[in-house]
Amino acid sequence: AQSVTQLDSQVPVFEEAPVELRCNYSSSVSVYLFWYVQYPNQGLQLLLKYLSGSTLVKGINGFEAEFNKSQTSFHLRKPSVHISDTAEYFCAVSALSGGYQKVTFGTGTKLQVIP
């Protein structure tokens, strides 16, 4: 079984400040890792993904994440946030289970950017 933990349900941050959204996972097999963003009343949009290779992954809108296997973490970072980054962010892990890639989502972190 696999699981994803997003410890922070809400993160307020001032505009132009840096932000880190935390994600920890557990799995007994190799995983793929993802971050998605959701704006109000919309679907989720893929921000970035880690499949293999370099542990530092760059995504859209200036976000990046680092895969840390020893700490089973995949934290999302942005050096300077904008008002438009206000949204909910979901971490997800995909692992082979029963012959198909099963995806498990975290409960989400609401990022509130304060002017």
Add this chain to the structure above:
Amino acid sequence: DGGITQSPKYLFRKEGQNVTLSCEQNLNHDAMYWYRQDPGQGLRLIYYSQIVNDFQKGDIAEGYSVSREKKESFPLTVTSAQKNPTAFYLCASSTRQQMGYTFGSGTRLTVV
């Protein structure tokens, strides 16, 4: 442009009625999924389908039914057996290798 279309965006249902949510994709993806989203609970998998004419229950399938007669379409029926159907429903698709989902824009269902 390729993508996933969910309709309608908003849906109201009377108690005791069945209602069907539409999901169509033109990405040529093999796999399709239905998720339910409630505040503070993230996304919970209802049903998924990896190939036409085949689908499996997810974590919260009770009170829901699906069909997959065409590769492009994966409609979800919320039956009267679903005791708490008010939620935001998201459809997604992916390749078999599962390199990430493409999501639709969602349907918000309200029972009145």
